[in-house]
Amino acid sequence: MDNSNPGKDISLEDIKSKFPLASKKNDNHFSEFSVAGVQFGPNKCPIFAGPNMVESEELIKDVAINIKKRGASFLRGGAFKPLTFPYRSEKYNETRERGIEWMQLASSYADIPIITEIMEERYIPLVSQASDILQIGTRNMQNYPLLTACAKTKKPIMLKRGFGCSLRDWLGAAEYILVEGNERVILCERGIVAPHTHRSSSRFLLDLQVVPAAQEVTHLPIVTDPSHACFWRPWVPSLAKACVAVGSNGLMMEVHPKPKEAAVDPLQAIDYETFGSLVIQLKEIGKACNIDVGN
Amino acid sequence: MDNSNPGKDISLEDIKSKFPLASKKNDNHFSEFSVAGVQFGPNKCPIFAGPNMVESEELIKDVAINIKKRGASFLRGGAFKPLTFPYRSEKYNETRERGIEWMQLASSYADIPIITEIMEERYIPLVSQASDILQIGTRNMQNYPLLTACAKTKKPIMLKRGFGCSLRDWLGAAEYILVEGNERVILCERGIVAPHTHRSSSRFLLDLQVVPAAQEVTHLPIVTDPSHACFWRPWVPSLAKACVAVGSNGLMMEVHPKPKEAAVDPLQAIDYETFGSLVIQLKEIGKACNIDVGN
Amino acid sequence: MDNSNPGKDISLEDIKSKFPLASKKNDNHFSEFSVAGVQFGPNKCPIFAGPNMVESEELIKDVAINIKKRGASFLRGGAFKPLTFPYRSEKYNETRERGIEWMQLASSYADIPIITEIMEERYIPLVSQASDILQIGTRNMQNYPLLTACAKTKKPIMLKRGFGCSLRDWLGAAEYILVEGNERVILCERGIVAPHTHRSSSRFLLDLQVVPAAQEVTHLPIVTDPSHACFWRPWVPSLAKACVAVGSNGLMMEVHPKPKEAAVDPLQAIDYETFGSLVIQLKEIGKACNIDVGN
């Protein structure tokens, strides 16, 4: 029985007894695997880019082409999205299933693999046949039945950290996936609740300390997402550079052709040009750190 | 489309536009309803008591009788439980469905209504026919498909606050239930993540400020749970008194005949005697505050 | 040498080795002492009331008379105040020394002892001859030279908790006073930084869990201040009731004849009438909890 203490920090006894599959076997143990030809593992930092919401076929194809040629490894985009309130726009209601289809079309069109969120068991067949990686969002990190059902598809899974969750909670959730025999689990830090976030428009605080902390105890790759963390476009490039330099095993960013007109989260996406020049710099930082950044 | 900011505090515009059903229509608007003969609403503070886990038929019957005669309004107990790690004890695995049955037997035996957690859609028929209130746990507060599915049963629902969630996130989740036409929604504060919790064995910090904050903007009753918040038996009586005095619309506490031998969370449950003398004091505090406490 | 870990929770080894004077000698060890005829100790809850700022002689005299007759034990009021920014109003600049004088006049006039903040060593002679208790504000909790200098006056000291400080940090600061042979130390919880405070106008989160946590390890009385914590008038009465019920050894509240016209913090003070009817209720709650509330 689990008498464990979810709000607390990790101790060594925990690591061995509570997450045998997620924990490292030795200091140099890091998972290496490939997804749609993209390598994950130490010294790799693939880039996930795209809009918050898959607004239309045209938009997502345009983004796919433009991020691919600027260095992105994966196209990201939300078709099914958990919304804080139950009232959805018309646009959202008409997107969902079609959004998945548009993502697939964009994937073929630009020859780039895709990642999208899954938030309900009943959509697993649809999403898992379409998406190269299944993304579990921050609100569902501890939705264990969903984790188990997704794990059984054997598709790679990106597990976003719950915004109030500890590293220990997070690894516990990863263990739910690993125990089903699904070994391609990718962690993603996307900002946490904290006393101060520095702007009233900022939701969360990017926690980069969790990157070396995770890499000390788990072999799973850990991706960082500065866009959702800071929720403020002008800060994204600086934070993205820090994400690479700290040793992230992947980087996720929101990119939109006209960020201010984005259907969701218009304050946080960066445009193609900013993305392009940023990736050039990220690759140089990667070189300094012995990390391959982007495609 | 929801461009809202889940990590942030509530403003008045939010209240009106984002949660039309959860928000108060005027200052004196508070929901009043009855569940299995127990009244919820202003000036009512029913007590929910019982063990963390429904360990056996004998145990749960013994608890039911003993808390009822000491003033409890509802028997609480976990049959299906979300565990931070996927490894379950034998005891847990053999409990689940049988735990629900034992709860029902205890309910009839002691003539006391029951509340238990539901964490998977597929168990909704089983749990909703057995339990007087469906409890949504802290990890599932933003599992919107589960909320919607539970809402459709028309059973009363207790929605525990996510340990990293704002009042705004919480009311958004409540709105998902209300929008299905299910009006008997009960909020439950059970402790939040915070920089300091005062003991390394304490998980969370009890947030009593959220009680007047919630009562200012929503008509829904708000229950408080000091046991899960502080996770430390010696503090529970003091905090329970504060919960009543602050104006909680219900109080939930873990009670076990032999707390140190409890299968789960042995540090936090109080015994019958402590519960009994505490309830006497809580009723007196309630009298001073014009609140009916317990049965 | 102190290799201690200021951000962390308390363990038993800490208690004995790090704060020998602040720690309890046994479970029932609680300090009892008197200040200007007011008793501090278990089962006592004196009330400290008054405006944020000592605006004028007339105001403070009026407050003194009005709170005394409604049950306050001490008149509180700020003459010297730490301001987040260096730009002070004319009113503030002309108050300071005169504010202390006005407090003394009000004390004699209404026959009520006073407490006011000291924030600079050079004002210790002035403030310590005038005030019955020296208050150390939240920003100065770890200003150790100031603590030591105040301790040497042998005046009773109220040590407000730093808004980011742990119980351990706080007891460490108290130990700086105790080690000078000054035994009349009163702790005061006044709200902490936390991820969510529920209103954009709320500064801090009232931490009532720290009351039983402190009483478990230290013999020092602990006062609570709901006004500064929540910074929102409508929540103060509910929180004040919780402060008494949780077992606070004193209660501090801002009271002003016309709260909305208060020179500082006009959102948080309550008026005479609210204070008067609240104290009546607090005394009844105290009775239920075996605590003497107010004068």
Place this chain on the structure above:
Amino acid sequence: MDNSNPGKDISLEDIKSKFPLASKKNDNHFSEFSVAGVQFGPNKCPIFAGPNMVESEELIKDVAINIKKRGASFLRGGAFKPLTFPYRSEKYNETRERGIEWMQLASSYADIPIITEIMEERYIPLVSQASDILQIGTRNMQNYPLLTACAKTKKPIMLKRGFGCSLRDWLGAAEYILVEGNERVILCERGIVAPHTHRSSSRFLLDLQVVPAAQEVTHLPIVTDPSHACFWRPWVPSLAKACVAVGSNGLMMEVHPKPKEAAVDPLQAIDYETFGSLVIQLKEIGKACNIDVGN
């Protein structure tokens, strides 16, 4: 009068009205100044390195020589130190004034400027004649009389962020120095209190989001200190790389010849070799980001 809300985020009105001297006049406004020949400003990242405590003349001279030749710009070391508890080791008591003297000797010996903490007004003459920069520690960030007294010396001042303080609180404190006509103010982020720090031995969470946040509103240089933030040696190199990449205007790290034998904080210092190879990498990252790192 300051009715401001210290726990809250920054708004644009605040910037203009509350910190006229700390705020930027336009988007490209960044202070540039020199301290002992070291340049501060955009695209500069001097390195501050040295032990937590100035343990002996031999130690500090050895550190000075070794960090200088590996790229450090300043020697840091604590002579006067705020300790959480009043009980000091013999070593500490005999160090204080002599520590300042040893720092000066090491400075001359290795030809490197120094920075050390000042925590009491009475030591200002001693410390300000010796140290090239006066450091205000996290606990004293809001000790306004100390800030004012240090400001009057016209020595450059490094203002460490209070571990519970917002950016707004911090800039308010900087304004206290600037208003005295002292323009060489350096901010230093050193970790904040947060719900999760990932190890029970970690004190704080490094907040790198505050770097772009600060650079958006203030012209003052902002230094980051990963050692005190994470308190765990193995994480320091990763975090230091992120500190440079995010655009810090300086980097502070604890370096000790034999970290495990350090008199204070033996878990966090790195050794000469680690420091040396880290600086090489930091310089390359700096090149990628157009930032001059180290001397």
